[in-house]
Amino acid sequence: MAKVKAKQKQRALIKRERDLTEEFRTCIKKEAELWYESALIAHEIYKTEEWLKKGYLSARDYVESELEDLGISYRIFMYRVKMGEAIEKFELKKDEIVELGWTKFKDIASLLLEREDAYEVDELISKAKEMSTRELSNFVKEERMKYKHEPIQKTTRMTFTLLNEQGEIVNEALKLACEFAQTNDMNVALTYICTDFLMNHSTDNETINKIRDEVIKRSEAKRQKAGRKK
Numbered sequence: 001m002a003k004v005k006a007k008q009k010q011r012a013l014i015k016r017e018r019d020l021t022e023e024f025r026t027c028i029k030k031e032a033e034l035w036y037e038s039a040l041i042a043h044e045i046y047k048t049e050e051w052l053k054k055g056y057l058s059a060r061d062y063v064e065s066e067l068e069d070l071g072i073s074y075r076i077f078m079y080r081v082k083m084g085e086a087i088e089k090f091e092l093k094k095d096e097i098v099e100l101g102w103t104k105f106k107d108i109a110s111l112l113l114e115r116e117d118a119y120e121v122d123e124l125i126s127k128a129k130e131m132s133t134r135e136l137s138n139f140v141k142e143e144r145m146k147y148k149h150e151p152i153q154k155t156t157r158m159t160f161t162l163l164n165e166q167g168e169i170v171n172e173a174l175k176l177a178c179e180f181a182q183t184n185d186m187n188v189a190l191t192y193i194c195t196d197f198l199m200n201h202s203t204d205n206e207t208i209n210k211i212r213d214e215v216i217k218r219s220e221a222k223r224q225k226a227g228r229k230k
Contacts, residue, residue, distance in 0.1 A: 033094060035105075036097070039084035039087060040088065042083075046081045063077045082106075082110060082113065085113060086112040092125075100125070107128075177192045
């Protein structure tokens with residue numbers, strides 16, 4: 001009886017001495033490491049065209065049938081493919097990048113694949129480790145623009161909630177604007193509508209002149225581009 005009580009006491013002591021925080025950290029670390037492995041496997045699947053062996057005609061068909069029930073859409077699968085490609089291309093070790101996490105590495109994978117210099121890759125990974133997820137996302141956008149030698153354009157997000165009848169009117173107006181502006185871009189169509197409204201109703205001459213100058217500038221750029229094609 002005394003021995004049983006002693007064992008129970010010992011077990012209780014061990015239980016109290018468990019560092020639950022450390023155990024939790026270990027579990028999270030193991031969970032995080034899995035994205036590294038899954039990225040390499042996804043890349044191997046894509047590289048070897050695994051879907052053909054399974055009887056599918058395309059990677060998309062394969063993902064939709066085999067992986068979507070696991071929460072892996074085609075888009076997410078392709079993210080993992082790119083991540084695996086970057087890991088393989090630069091022979092990145094797990095302990096070098098696993099602390100970045102899936103989200104951060106996903107963001108920089110495309111940039112890594114545009115690099116050839118190993119030093120640039122190391123520098124990019126180091127920067128990513130120091131940035132927040134949002135900072136990194138903005139950094140990647142800017143870098144991509146620089147790499148393509150394109151000007152960085154700032155965007156404004158707008159959201160509207162309309163009644164069905166209002167939505168029908170807006171859609172009809174956008175379709176008509178697309179025809180007039182000869183575009184399929186709804187953003188351009190909306191800008192066209194608003195520009196037309198301001199030109200006809202604004203009493204601010206400075207605003208009207210700015211709009212007119214912008215329209216002339218864009219028209220001239222379009223004309224020159226068409227001339228170069230000829």
